[in-house]
Amino acid sequence: MLKEMSILTFFFIGIPIFIASIILFYVLWINGYLIKHRKTAVLFVGVFRQKGRGKIKFVSCNGYIKKVIKISESRNYKFNFHSNITSGIVTAEIQDISKKILLLVDENNPEAAINLDKNCRYYLVVRFKNASGEFNLTWN
Secondary structure, X not given: OHHHHHHHHHHHHHHXXXXXXXXXXXXXXXXXXXXXXXXXXXXXXXXXXXXXXXXXXXEEEEEEEEEEEOOOOOEEEEEEEEEXXXXXXXXXXXXXXXXXXXXXXEOOOOEEEEEEOOOXXXXXXXXXXXXXXXXXXXXX
């Protein structure tokens, strides 16, 4: 009897909570509130919560961070990469849903513009290779 109740409790409470949490994480991801990352760093402090802006400070960083960009209107957007990189390489790229790179900005190419459609999903991917320093990425 107790075994049957624990199985029923799992099906009626555990599974709906699991499904609800998956739906919650998906909604947060597609709206740009979650950041996916795979990186190693001695120090990493970053803020991408502000609309149209990201700021990161890092020491000895390798890897990447990925975030959905939520845009409000279809138009031409200008991306600016302001950096103070002391070592290594840092690049920021905009990808479409099929992971095709649409735009790439870095120290050598700090400014670029792209026409984005509000009905499409775009990803901001920042890649680090043995990098130390800081950068600001802004778009309008």
